[in-house]
Amino acid sequence: xxxxxxxxxxxxxxxxxxxxxxxxxxxxxxxxxxxxxxxxxxxxxxxxxxxxxxxxxxxxxxxxxxxxxxxx
Amino acid sequence: xxxxxxxxxxxxxxxxxxxxxxxxxxxxxxxxxxxxxxxxxxxxxxxxxxxxxxxxxxxxxxxxxxxxxxxxxxxxxxxxxxxxxxxxxxxxxxxxxxxxxxxxxxxxxxxxxxxxxxxxxxxxxxxxxxxxxxxxxxxxxxxxxxxxxxxxxxxxxxxxxxxxxxxxxxxxxxxxxxxxxxxxxxxxxxxxxxxxxxxxxxxxxxxxxxxxxxxxxxxxxxxxxxxxxxxxxxxxxxxxxxxxxxxxxx
Numbered sequence: 001x002x003x004x005x006x007x008x009x010x011x012x013x014x015x016x017x018x019x020x021x022x023x024x025x026x027x028x029x030x031x032x033x034x035x036x037x038x039x040x041x042x043x044x045x046x047x048x049x050x051x052x053x054x055x056x057x058x059x060x061x062x063x064x065x066x067x068x069x070x071x072x
Numbered sequence: 073x074x075x076x077x078x079x080x081x082x083x084x085x086x087x088x089x090x091x092x093x094x095x096x097x098x099x100x101x102x103x104x105x106x107x108x109x110x111x112x113x114x115x116x117x118x119x120x121x122x123x124x125x126x127x128x129x130x131x132x133x134x135x136x137x138x139x140x141x142x143x144x145x146x147x148x149x150x151x152x153x154x155x156x157x158x159x160x161x162x163x164x165x166x167x168x169x170x171x172x173x174x175x176x177x178x179x180x181x182x183x184x185x186x187x188x189x190x191x192x193x194x195x196x197x198x199x200x201x202x203x204x205x206x207x208x209x210x211x212x213x214x215x216x217x218x219x220x221x222x223x224x225x226x227x228x229x230x231x232x233x234x235x236x237x238x239x240x241x242x243x244x245x246x247x248x249x250x251x252x253x254x255x256x257x258x259x260x261x262x263x264x265x266x267x268x269x270x271x272x273x274x275x276x277x278x279x280x281x282x283x284x285x286x287x288x289x290x291x292x293x294x295x296x297x298x299x300x301x302x303x304x305x306x307x308x309x310x311x312x313x314x315x316x317x318x319x320x321x322x
Contacts, residue, residue, distance in 0.1 A: 003208055010212045014219060015152060017159040025154050033284040043287035050286065051277050051298060054154065055305045058273075061162050066171045066313040070320065 021061040028053035076292045083295065084224040085237040087271040091220045092241030094264045095213040100245055101177045101255045102209035105184035110202035118206025123242070126214040130221055130235060137226040147283025149223045150276050156219065157272025164266035165306050169313035174262055177255035220268075224275060270306060274298035 016022045032053060036046040074081060099119075107115035137145060166172040184205070191201050221238050225231030249256055277298050281288060288294040 003204075003211070006208060006212060007215065010215050014216060015155040015159070018162065021158065021162060022155055025158060026151070029151060029154070029280055029284070036285055043285055044289060046284070047277075047281045047286035047288050047294075050281050050284075051301060054158065054273065054277055055301060058158055058162060058165075058302075058305060059309055061158075062165050062169075062309045062313050063316065065162070065166055066169065066316050069171050070317055 018061055018065070020064070021057065024057040024060065025054065028057055079292045079295050081230060081233060083271050083275070083299070084230050085233050087224055087268055087275070088217070088221050088234040088237035089241045090264045091268045091272075092217045092238040093245060093259065094261050094268065095217050096242050096245040097177065097256045097259045097261060098175065098180070099210045099213035100249045101180045102184050103206045104249065104253075104255060105181050105188060106202045106206045109185055109188040110199055114199045114203035115206045118203040118208075119210050121203075122207045122210035122214060125211060126218050129215075129218050130231070133218075133222050134225055134231040134235075137222065138229075143283055145226060145283075146279040149226055150279030150281070150283050152219070152276075153223050153272050154276030154280055156216075156223075157269050157274075157276050159269075160265055161269030161273055161302065161306055164262055164269050165310045166313060167262045168266060168306075168310040169317060171313055171317045177257040177259075181255040220272070224272075266306060270299055270302045273302045 028050065032041075032046050032050045035041045035049070036043065041049060103115045103119055106118065137149075140148075163172065167174050188202060188205065191198055193201070217238050221231070221234040225234040245256065274295055278288065278292075278295055
């Protein structure tokens with residue numbers, strides 16, 4: 001049973017290593033999909049927006065962690 | 073050679089190969105600790121059993137995904153690749169910046185060896201415990217490899233190619249590891265993790281985009297600028313994070 005629990009824990013960690021990073025990525029995808037579905041942006045702009053949002057989310061996660069470890 | 077070999081096939085196989093190197097090196101450290109403490113028999117038995125389970129996961133999950141409509145599959149796989157790839161990239165950037173310590177194989181080997189030595193019981197029980205330790209290490213490290221193989225393989229029907237890339241990495245690490253007979257601490261794990269994180273993030277953005285209806289300029293070719301964007305962002309962020317960390321608390 002320990003192995004099964006460890007496998008489930010590992011699977012969770014694979015996608016939710018940093019909870020805020022995970023939720024921010026999901027929010028970015030949902031946001032871009034909504035803008036595209038509502039016709040606010042075109043199919044090509046949506047792609048650029050998605051890539052830019054992911055880089056911004058990554059930057060926030062890295063700098064937040066660096067600041068947190070700096071304070072620790 | 074298919075027309076999109078260099079933009080899709082090659083990065084997918086390379087991602088599976090490089091990610092496997094990272095994970096197998098970590099698993100090999102534990103397997104070696106098991107072999108050094110209790111002999112090669114439990115080490116090999118545990119490794120073989122875990123590889124069989126991982127192979128089964130890929131064999132069942134890979135073909136099963138072909139029954140899911142391509143847009144839904146691309147969206148789900150794309151989002152999972154984004155979560156996984158950006159998680160790896162974040163960690164690799166923080167390690168490259170010196171904010172997080174690098175993974176130390178020598179230390180991991182010493183810890184596992186000490187843990188195995190601390191166990192007590194009949195010789196047969198100790199062999200079982202050692203075998204289970206090897207099984208768990210290979211299975212847990214291999215889960216990430218299995219995910220990458222299934223994810224990059226399912227999106228473009230490259231399951232066998234990605235599996236071969238992963239198997240080649242397993243063979244390479246095991247042969248080199250068996251020859252040198254010590255933890256492979258010289259492997260630039262973080263650089264590999266950085267590269268794989270970049271590739272998987274690019275694949276993730278591309279497939280998520282395809283899944284929600286994005287029209288990429290240049291189709292598959294856009295993977296190259298996407299990878300370049302994540303690489304550049306990663307390098308810049310590592311510099312900024314290092315500078316911020318070295319400055320100390322404000």
